[in-house]
Amino acid sequence: MRLMMNKFEKKIIMENKEDVHINSDDFLAKLHSRIQTSNTNRQTLFTSLAFVFTVLLLIITEFGAPESKIENYFVDSTDNLLETDFWNIMIDSLDYDQDYYNDMAYFLLDEGYVWETVELIEQLAARKGES
Amino acid sequence: MEKDHELIKLYQNGNQTAYDRLVRRYLSNTVGFFYTITRDKMVAEDLAQDVFFKLFKTLKNFKFQSAFSTYLYRTNLNTVNSWFTRNKWKRFLHLDQILNQQKIDTSVEKGWIKKELWNAISNLPKKQRSVVVMRIAEELPYKEISNITGMSEGTAKVNFHHALRTLKDALNDE
Numbered sequence: 001m002r003l004m005m006n007k008f009e010k011k012i013i014m015e016n017k018e019d020v021h022i023n024s025d026d027f028l029a030k031l032h033s034r035i036q037t038s039n040t041n042r043q044t045l046f047t048s049l050a051f052v053f054t055v056l057l058l059i060i061t062e063f064g065a066p067e068s069k070i071e072n073y074f075v076d077s078t079d080n081l082l083e084t085d086f087w088n089i090m091i092d093s094l095d096y097d098q099d100y101y102n103d104m105a106y107f108l109l110d111e112g113y114v115w116e117t118v119e120l121i122e123q124l125a126a127r128k129g130e131s
Numbered sequence: 132m133e134k135d136h137e138l139i140k141l142y143q144n145g146n147q148t149a150y151d152r153l154v155r156r157y158l159s160n161t162v163g164f165f166y167t168i169t170r171d172k173m174v175a176e177d178l179a180q181d182v183f184f185k186l187f188k189t190l191k192n193f194k195f196q197s198a199f200s201t202y203l204y205r206t207n208l209n210t211v212n213s214w215f216t217r218n219k220w221k222r223f224l225h226l227d228q229i230l231n232q233q234k235i236d237t238s239v240e241k242g243w244i245k246k247e248l249w250n251a252i253s254n255l256p257k258k259q260r261s262v263v264v265m266r267i268a269e270e271l272p273y274k275e276i277s278n279i280t281g282m283s284e285g286t287a288k289v290n291f292h293h294a295l296r297t298l299k300d301a302l303n304d305e
Contacts, residue, residue: 008295008298008299009266009267009295020159020162020163020166020172020175021159022158022159022162022176024154024155024158024159027154027158027176027179027180028151028154028155030180031154031180031183031184031187034180034184035184035187038184
């Protein structure tokens, strides 16, 4: 069995023995060209990665974008705008000065609301009396 | 003539021509190795290109712990194993070659067909295949094979014996 195997081994070794002639200069030229191409590809890859990284960094950090002025677009405090309804004004009408009532009375008279004017004056007088 | 390790040291110090000299020294042996297996000069040359391209990159970190020839054989073996795997898929997909295959099978009874032998080798398990490739294509002793593949001499011998038996059956050798 062992002898048969050795015979078989020798047979396949002998069958496969063949010499190949190759031009080493051509082979080396091809090899150098391949190495150069590989180096160029690697450089291109690194440059592309660096470019993508820079773009991503700029996007994330918003570097270079003008500083936005928020107050141009909305008012910080909305209290004054929203709280101007008549029922929300937290000021007692008596606190208004006499000129305000006078102006209001003249306005109502101009508009033809005579009785309303009288009522306003009476209310003012009554409140003054109370205070 | 400078020794391999001296040339590698020169190459590691930036001397490109030292690498060229190393390639010239082992070129015909490497191409011959691949030609024995592939039976195609173009493919053999391409595989040799792959090997020396890999070595161009890896030799910069060579640690001088083994002979360059052992390192080269190991690279050759890895390259040829990858080629076997690629080729197996190619053969599997080339369904139009089934008829030719039948013709080859009948002619094996009359004589040797090298292509058929290497097809049978490519179907062996990886360990057996590695030993057979080193033994048949390079005629290396078991000690060298054990250095290259990392298995013990005894394991290499056993693998080779099993591989030969399988090949003998596959090729219907009397």
